[in-house]
Structures are given as C-alpha cells and as structure tokens.
Amino acid sequence: MAVGRSVRAEQVSATRESILTAAERLFAEHGVYAVSNRQVSEAAGQGNNAAVGYHFGTKADLVRAIFRRHAEPIEAIRVRLAAATGDSTDVRDWVDCLVRPVPEHLAALGSPTWYARFCVQIAADPALHPAMVDESLASPALQRIIEGLRRCLPELPAEIRAERGEMARHLILHVSAERERALAENTPTPRSSWRATATGIADAVTALWLAPVTPVPPED
16 A cells, blocks of 8 residues: 555656646746646646646646745755855845856756746736745745845845845846747857856846936925
8 A cells, every 4th residue: 555655646746747847838938827727737748637726726826836846946056155155245245146046047957948937927927926926035045145235235225225126136037038048949148158147147236236326306
C-alpha cells in the first residue's frame, strides 16, 4: 500500500508540474483570460478537461501556484545578495539586490522561459495584480532590500519612494520579458547574457532612485 501511495503521489506531482508549465507558457504568450482551463489541460497532456480545477481550483489559485513555483529559487538569490550587501549605504548595492534575482533565475532555467512574460501579463491585470503584490511582499529578503534602499535615501518623500519603486518593478519585469521573448524567437538582444542585462537594468534603476525630485505646485 505504501508503494502504491508513493506512486500515486509522484503521478499527482508530475501532473501538477505539467499543468503549471503549460499554464505559465500559455498565459505568457496569450494572456490569462484568453486561455481556458481546457486549453491548459490539453497543453499539459491531460485527457480530463477538469484537471486544472481539480488540482488548483480557480484561475487566481493557478496564478498564485505559478508564482510560488518560482518564489523559492528567487528568494534564495535575494537572501544571498542581501547577505553579501550587509549594511551598505550605497544605493547601487541595494539596487543590485533588487534587480538581479529575476534575471539570474531566468538564466538558470535555460531557454526558452516564460516567467517574465507571465509576470508582465499579471501586472497589467487589475484582478490578478494584487495576487502578484501579495506574493512579492511575502518575501522577507525583499523587505530587507526595500528597507536597505530606504535607509540610503532618507530624504526621499514616501510618495516618491512608492512611485519609483513601481517604476523600478516595471523596468525589471518589462526588460526581462523583452529579452525572454527575443530569446524564444531567436532574435537579437541588446545584451549578450542575462547577467549583462541585469547590469543594464541596475544602471537605469540606480539613476531612477537618485534622480532629482521636482516640486510640483498644487493644482488650482
């Protein structure tokens, strides 16, 4: 009986992984609501069209499961970079901690990947975007990195910090997604590697954080 349960557990795990891989690819390429559970099941090689609902529940639950599939390796990179940064007061050090985990993770996955394009699709979806924010804020290492940036920029008003944090997130995701797309389509990329891409993003994000704040007069 124990052997039977073990085999069954392995089969369930394999099925879940197939569904997650298929869903991530289809959502990245077509958008979440353009893809049905039936299409995901078929792409995952599942004869049962109810397989997605059975294993994951709602579409929002499936989206969260895709995020969590990548969360552990990305968090491990964040932890490593934050530990190496220590108590630095250099903005660039903390920006590197913020920027590099996703490109480094994508490099480790090999090509093609779909995760960056998947994240861009979710970021643009008002219904699913909160799930992305919730999953990101659950990262202790990310909270440490954000606090490290805040300590380096104590004079930056809270509303400007929030605005630039959102800008930085878009830069990281969209530039990564564009490189991911180009690699999948075998078209030229501005940078020769994910590491070099991360350096370019970090250059831009550092400049973003250090940009002057222009006072805006109140509207009449």
